[in-house]
Amino acid sequence: MTEQPQTKVLRWGILATGGISTNFTKDLLIDASTRGQDFKHAVVAVGSRSKDRADAFIRELGLDIAKGYGSAVDLFNDPNVDVVYVGTPNSNHYPASKAALLAGKHVLCEKGFTINAKQAEELVRISEEKRLFLMEAMWSRFFPATIAIQEVIAGGKIGTVRRVFADLAQDFKTFDMDDGHRLIAPSLGGGALLDLMPYTLHWALLTLFPHPAEISSIPKIVGQMTISRSVDLHTTAVLSFDELPSAQAVISGSMAAGTVNQVVVQGSEGTLTVSGVMVAPTGYKIKYNDEREETVECSDPNTDNAFGFCFEQDEVGRQIFAGSVESPRNNHQTSIRVMTILDEIKRQGGLILPQEIERV
Numbered sequence: 001m002t003e004q005p006q007t008k009v010l011r012w013g014i015l016a017t018g019g020i021s022t023n024f025t026k027d028l029l030i031d032a033s034t035r036g037q038d039f040k041h042a043v044v045a046v047g048s049r050s051k052d053r054a055d056a057f058i059r060e061l062g063l064d065i066a067k068g069y070g071s072a073v074d075l076f077n078d079p080n081v082d083v084v085y086v087g088t089p090n091s092n093h094y095p096a097s098k099a100a101l102l103a104g105k106h107v108l109c110e111k112g113f114t115i116n117a118k119q120a121e122e123l124v125r126i127s128e129e130k131r132l133f134l135m136e137a138m139w140s141r142f143f144p145a146t147i148a149i150q151e152v153i154a155g156g157k158i159g160t161v162r163r164v165f166a167d168l169a170q171d172f173k174t175f176d177m178d179d180g181h182r183l184i185a186p187s188l189g190g191g192a193l194l195d196l197m198p199y200t201l202h203w204a205l206l207t208l209f210p211h212p213a214e215i216s217s218i219p220k221i222v223g224q225m226t227i228s229r230s231v232d233l234h235t236t237a238v239l240s241f242d243e244l245p246s247a248q249a250v251i252s253g254s255m256a257a258g259t260v261n262q263v264v265v266q267g268s269e270g271t272l273t274v275s276g277v278m279v280a281p282t283g284y285k286i287k288y289n290d291e292r293e294e295t296v297e298c299s300d301p302n303t304d305n306a307f308g309f310c311f312e313q314d315e316v317g318r319q320i321f322a323g324s325v326e327s328p329r330n331n332h333q334t335s336i337r338v339m340t341i342l343d344e345i346k347r348q349g350g351l352i353l354p355q356e357i358e359r360v
């Protein structure tokens with residue numbers, strides 16, 4: 001009898017038991033073979049500031065084989081963990097990711113990736129030195145719709161891209177929030193800049209530069225913020241790139257205005273609008289200059305019951321099993337560039353976050 005090859009398993013450790021960790025972990029439980037992967041995901045450990053919360057998370061999500069830890073350090077030291085997902089508030093991304101890398105773990109860290117570009121550079125340095133995978137969890141980059149949109153733009157269907165508008169706004173009722181809420185506490189890296197603007201900036205970059213290698217500079221930036229309770233409530237920036245002298249991007253985010261979740265890409269031959277929401281796109285529409293219209297849906301019945309984190313999760317698996325330290329779809333230079341641009345918008349907008357969380 002011939003022996004069946006053993007399926008590879010990527011063993012995840014989840015750091016923090018909040019909202020995003022819950023949704024992310026639920027997606028990890030969907031069998032990756034339904035999406036054509038040759039490996040499986042397994043959640044083997046959960047770390048929290050409280051062991052009781054870690055154990056409750058394990059019980060509630062039915063993570064039969066997972067071990068609960070009452071500290072991040074214990075999670076990072078678990079020899080069964082291959083990769084750590086960092087789902088803590090923004091201020092904790094850098095120290096947690098750094099400690100996980102130094103403990104020998106691959107890392108997928110939520111957005112805003114770090115508090116500033118210097119922290120991103122330091123994480124990249126450690127990842128490359130230790131040959132460990134590291135990525136900002138910008139899940140929107142991995143949806144089939146996003147990949148299709150990049151291909152359609154690169155293929156020239158809307159002509160030369162002239163303008164991109166990406167606007168992400170939601171009324172989080174910040175005026176009613178306690179000072180300590182992660183969305184508005186400066187000590188936790190609160191504000192629209194690190195919570196919402198990473199999406200709008202990634203969309204500007206991925207539509208203006210469908211091939212990441214084409215971008216080599218930092219754009220000229222004009223940024224403006226409305227600051228309330230010491231963090232930015234609304235932020236807008238205009239970006240123009242030396243590589244694209246006829247193009248401009250306008251990106252904006254708001255934590256206190258009605259819901260807008262929209263990306264519009266204007267080309268010389270037509271205008272592409274992202275369907276669904278920019279964080280989890282489902283397809284696109286093109287209206288050509290001659291009034292013709294085209295609508296493309298990219299949803300996949302195999303992922304109907306998922307939030308959509310599975311696409312980035314599979315990319316983490318593919319890259320780790322291939323021995324790569326980064327993903328070509330969201331590489332280290334992109335993460336550093338994103339943080340460098342956000343740093344400049346922060347400087348121009350006058351946002352000052354506490355020194356303790358800016359430290360490298």
Ligand SMILES: NC(=O)c1ccc[n+]([C@@H]2O[C@H](COP(=O)([O-])OP(=O)(O)OC[C@H]3O[C@@H](n4cnc5c(N)ncnc54)[C@H](OP(=O)(O)O)[C@@H]3O)[C@@H](O)[C@H]2O)c1
Pocket residue numbers: 016017018019020021047048049050053054087088089090092110111112137139182188194195279
């Ligand atoms: N990709 C996306 O679509 C998406 C959506 C929402 C949020 N996010 C990102 O995910 C991160 C978490 O957001 P969330 O909505 O899940 O927040 P959340 O519900 O408040 O959960 C954050 C968790 O982090 C831990 N935590 C809280 N304060 C901490 C601190 N000072 N130091 C270390 N750990 C702390 C807590 O878990 P324990 O009590 O178990 O330690 C808490 O439950 C943020 O960076 C946010 O930008 C991403």
